[in-house]
Amino acid sequence: MLSLLAVEAYDVSFTNDANWFLENVWIIPLLPALSFVGILFFGKRMPYKGAELGIAAVGLAFILAVLTNVAWMSHRDNYDGEAQRAVAVHHDDHADDHAEDDHSDENAAVLNVDGVDEAVVLTAAEEGGEESHPAVAVLKGREWLVNGGVSFLIGTIADGPSVLMLFVVTAISLLVHIYSTDYVANDRRYTHYFAFLSLFSASMLFFVISRSTIQLITAWELVGVCSFALIGHWWEEKPNSDAALKAFLTNRVGDIGLLVGMIILFFSAGGTFDITTINEMAVNGEISDTALMWAAIALTAAVMSKSGQFILHTWLPDAMAGPTPVSALIHAATMVVAGVFMIARLYPVFYEGYDIAGSSINGLALIGAVTVVFGGLLAFVQDDIKKVLAYSTVSQLGYMVLALGVGAWTAALFHLFTHAFFKAGLFLGSGSVAHSVHSFDMKKDMGGMRKFMPTTFKTFIICSIALAGVFPTAGFWSKDEILVGTGGLGVGAEKANGNYNLMLIMGLVGAALTGAYMTRAIYLTFFGEFRGHGEPHESGKRITVPLIILSVFAAFAGFLNLPPGFLAGSASEPTGWQERFGHFFEPAAAYFPPIGHAVPSWGLAIVASIVGLLGPAVAYWYYFIKVDNLAKETGQSLTELPDGLTTRNSLANAGHQLLVNKYYLDHLYNDVIVASVKGPIAKAAYWFNQHVIDEVVDTAGRTSVKAGNFVYNNIDQKVVDGAVNASGYISNQSGQELRRMQTGKVQQYAALLFAGATILAGVLIVLI
Amino acid sequence: MLLNQFLLLAAALFCIGVYGVLTRRNGVLVLMSVELILNAVNINLVAFGAFHDNVLGDVFAVFVIAVAAAEVGVGLAMVLLMYRNRKSIDFTEVDMMKG
Numbered sequence: 050m051l052s053l054l055a056v057e058a059y060d061v062s063f064t065n066d067a068n069w070f071l072e073n074v075w076i077i078p079l080l081p082a083l084s085f086v087g088i089l090f091f092g093k094r095m096p097y098k099g100a101e102l103g104i105a106a107v108g109l110a111f112i113l114a115v116l117t118n119v120a121w122m123s124h125r126d127n128y129d130g131e132a133q134r135a136v137a138v139h140h141d142d143h144a145d146d147h148a149e150d151d152h153s154d155e156n157a158a159v160l161n162v163d164g165v166d167e168a169v170v171l172t173a174a175e176e177g178g179e180e181s182h183p184a185v186a187v188l189k190g191r192e193w194l195v196n197g198g199v200s201f202l203i204g205t206i207a208d209g210p211s212v213l214m215l216f217v218v219t220a221i222s223l224l225v226h227i228y229s230t231d232y233v234a235n236d237r238r239y240t241h242y243f244a245f246l247s248l249f250s251a252s253m254l255f256f257v258i259s260r261s262t263i264q265l266i267t268a269w270e271l272v273g274v275c276s277f278a279l280i281g282h283w284w285e286e287k288p289n290s291d292a293a294l295k296a297f298l299t300n301r302v303g304d305i306g307l308l309v310g311m312i313i314l315f316f317s318a319g320g321t322f323d324i325t326t327i328n329e330m331a332v333n334g335e336i337s338d339t340a341l342m343w344a345a346i347a348l349t350a351a352v353m354s355k356s357g358q359f360i361l362h363t364w365l366p367d368a369m370a371g372p373t374p375v376s377a378l379i380h381a382a383t384m385v386v387a388g389v390f391m392i393a394r395l396y397p398v399f400y401e402g403y404d405i406a407g408s409s410i411n412g413l414a415l416i417g418a419v420t421v422v423f424g425g426l427l428a429f430v431q432d433d434i435k436k437v438l439a440y441s442t443v444s445q446l447g448y449m450v451l452a453l454g455v456g457a458w459t460a461a462l463f464h465l466f467t468h469a470f471f472k473a474g475l476f477l478g479s480g481s482v483a484h485s486v487h488s489f490d491m492k493k494d495m496g497g498m499r500k501f502m503p504t505t506f507k508t509f510i511i512c513s514i515a516l517a518g519v520f521p522t523a524g525f526w527s528k529d530e531i532l533v534g535t536g537g538l539g540v541g542a543e544k545a546n547g548n549y550n551l552m553l554i555m556g557l558v559g560a561a562l563t564g565a566y567m568t569r570a571i572y573l574t575f576f577g578e579f580r581g582h583g584e585p586h587e588s589g590k591r592i593t594v595p596l597i598i599l600s601v602f603a604a605f606a607g608f609l610n611l612p613p614g615f616l617a618g619s620a621s622e623p624t625g626w627q628e629r630f631g632h633f634f635e636p637a638a639a640y641f642p643p644i645g646h647a648v649p650s651w652g653l654a655i656v657a658s659i660v661g662l663l664g665p666a667v668a669y670w671y672y673f674i675k676v677d678n679l680a681k682e683t684g685q686s687l688t689e690l691p692d693g694l695t696t697r698n699s700l701a702n703a704g705h706q707l708l709v710n711k712y713y714l715d716h717l718y719n720d721v722i723v724a725s726v727k728g729p730i731a732k733a734a735y736w737f738n739q740h741v742i743d744e745v746v747d748t749a750g751r752t753s754v755k756a757g758n759f760v761y762n763n764i765d766q767k768v769v770d771g772a773v774n775a776s777g778y779i780s781n782q783s784g785q786e787l788r789r790m791q792t793g794k795v796q797q798y799a800a801l802l803f804a805g806a807t808i809l810a811g812v813l814i815v816l817i
Numbered sequence: 818m819l820l821n822q823f824l825l826l827a828a829a830l831f832c833i834g835v836y837g838v839l840t841r842r843n844g845v846l847v848l849m850s851v852e853l854i855l856n857a858v859n860i861n862l863v864a865f866g867a868f869h870d871n872v873l874g875d876v877f878a879v880f881v882i883a884v885a886a887a888e889v890g891v892g893l894a895m896v897l898l899m900y901r902n903r904k905s906i907d908f909t910e911v912d913m914m915k916g
Contacts, residue, residue: 794908796838799839
């Protein structure tokens with residue numbers, strides 16, 4: 050960031066009229082980064098212990114992000130008409146730049162960068178002539194350093210996905226900051242907490258505007274470090290620090306995939322870190338399919354760990370050990386969406402690498418689909434309200450990855466956008482409840498909370514409905530778009546990318562599960578009799594206001610991307626508010642693959658709504674009718690039927706056990722993988738070390754000793770010492786002779802002096 | 818003006834000085850002989866300076882005089898100390914530095 054500060058504008062934006070906000074997006078991550086430093090050094094001396102600095106920085110970043118979005122929208126719309134002219138003007142500008150930069154022309158790397166921009170501009174010119182959209186991303190950057198002819202580009206990219214994420218991250222972060230002032234008030238590391246919240250936001254903002262893969266990796270790791278620090282915020286308790294370590298180490302597994310993937314991309318794209326160049330080459334087929342496939346697979350491993358995809362999701366529920374606002378931030382805006390955003394950013398690599406168009410199954414979509422269902426199932430057996438939400442996030446992230454896997458790019462980002470609001474709302478709501486009853490255990494310490502916390506209850510319900518995808522809340526629109534985007538079973542007409550039948554079915558199952566587990570969580574938390582201790586009360590304004598804001602977004606954000614044909618217009622020609630989101634945020638550029646856009650299907654929307662309501666209906670019948678009635682009869686507060694299915698049916702019990710043990714994945718990792726590494730593999734390695742490596746080392750050692758002895762006896766003692774002794778002897782002898790001259794008589798010395806001078810004078814005269 | 822007259826005078830003076838340094842046993846006389854040598858050099862310097870019409874010769878002569886004064890000061894102090902310790906200023910008796 051710092052080197053960006055000193056940048057002479059090496060402006061490579063595509064248009065001649067790019068807005069100031071779009072050219073200077075780097076300021077947005079800089080603000081929280083500065084506040085991190087400020088809080089760290091001066092936080093404790095401030096009146097509100099540094100919280101005000103974090104809120105001010107993030108608030109300012111939020112305002113800038115909103116303005117950037119406004120600027121982006123006008124930029125995007127203006128550009129459609131002016132494509133031709135702008136490209137022509139830019140060509141002139143570019144020539145001038147080139148002349149000024151003559152000194153760097155010998156540098157192959159700079160030429161490379163120039164060449165890249167030129168290529169994109171040319172593509173824009175070509176496309177400008179046609180009816181399709183031109184490239185409108187605003188790129189800025191400069192060389193950070195050059196090594197061996199490889200240019201390390203550093204810069205910002207302002208296009209649809211990045212400005213969208215700037216808004217989401219700053220909005221959620223701001224609300225989380227405000228919420229935290231109440232939630233962690235009087236915490237012993239209050240200042241430290243806010244410092245890391247700032248750094249967390251800064252890292253994620255830096256991530257979304259990254260222009261080179263180097264920046265992407267750096268920000269990715271920064272996000273990981275911040276999550277480690279915040280999950281382990283209360284590290285005095287062993288489970289918390291264990292959870293932080295688990296999150297960090299599980300992510301390291303995926304990070305290897307990230308590095309491998311980025312290295313493959315670097316070499317297969319001819320040695321560039323520029324994301325737009327890599328993407329464009331992938332789109333144009335200039336990178337071999339095999340390289341793209343391996344890169345995509347490696348990067349998928351990174352996404353699996355970062356975005357909590359099955360089977361590397363195990364860190365995510367444990368990460369609930371952190372403070373609840375941090376969980377909201379991690380799950381809605383920063384950490385876990387980093388993986389999804391990385392796919393969205395490098396989408397051509399995945400699109401070509403997995404051959405998404407025209408398939409009916411691929412690795413990415415399969416992982417997403419499995420995660421949707423398996424994550425959703427796990428949410429049923431959790432007693433900790435935050436863990437229900439954590440598995441819900443796993444499941445919803447599965448939707449996003451599934452959507453990206455089937456080519457529904459816009460749907461994935463739209464779901465990311467809507468999910469950020471309702472999931473942040475749910476997490477903050479659960480935090481509000483837990484703040485009041487001092488526990489997260491729904492069965493032991495909650496129940497009947499709707500009477501005590503009406504605001505929290507209402508916002509929680511709205512967010513849950515949005516999560517379950519009930520018409521017309523935000524979740525309905527985004528989930529429906531994903532389901533249509535699969536193109537399975539003939540929906541989405543021929544415009545969908547493929548024919549992903551399995552993904553559609555898994556998505557529908559997931560929708561039913563989502564509603565059902567949220568119904569269960571709501572019953573256990575808000576209905577029945579209060580089972581905890583003390584007198585719970587509604588939380589303060591700093592907690593409820595963010596909840597209300599988030600629930601408003603959860604209810605209405607879906608209208609930003611109404612499907613074409615809804616209310617007015619035809620399925621092929623969106624009008625008014627229809628597909629605004631896709632229009633503004635989907636890059637229509639040379640570096641983005643030509644994805645198909647599935648045509649919305651009324652039939653699927655109705656089927657999905659029915660299926661989505663079926664799950665909650667069953668859960669409602671079980672909890673609100675059967676359990677509730679039994680509770681009233683017995684006068685107890687029940688959480689499950691005493692003779693439930695699991696006690697009567699051994700198969701159901703086995704399934705329950707499987708879920709309670711989280712598919713035994715933790716056992717697999719700890720008892721099989723870690724234990725075998727610790728046990729037999731470590732022993733084998735020890736044996737190998739002792740008998741093979743040590744043997745080699747020992748032999749080398751013994752040989753050295755022998756050689757050393759020989760050298761000592763013959764060369765050192767005889768030759769070297771002999772020479773030294775001889776010179777000493779000679780000096781001694783000559784000294785003995787010469788000391789006789791040293792009589793101590795001054796006049797004799799003087800006589801010698803004059804004699805010597807006389808001889809020298811004689812020599813001088815003779816010679817000259 | 819002939820330069821060689823001065824040079825001959827200086828050479829004669831120098832030789833007398835050297836003779837004195839080598840043969841005299843009395844410390845004070847040895848120091849006086851050293852003065853002769855130095856003044857022989859001074860004559861040379863002044864003579865060459867006048868001959869070449871260059872004031873540097875005179876300047877050097879003045880330096881030599883100054884250094885000679887310091888040398889005599891140190892030398893006489895040493896002779897004095899020698900007398901105090903041994904009641905004699907005979908240089909031939911002082912051979913404690915014999916190798």
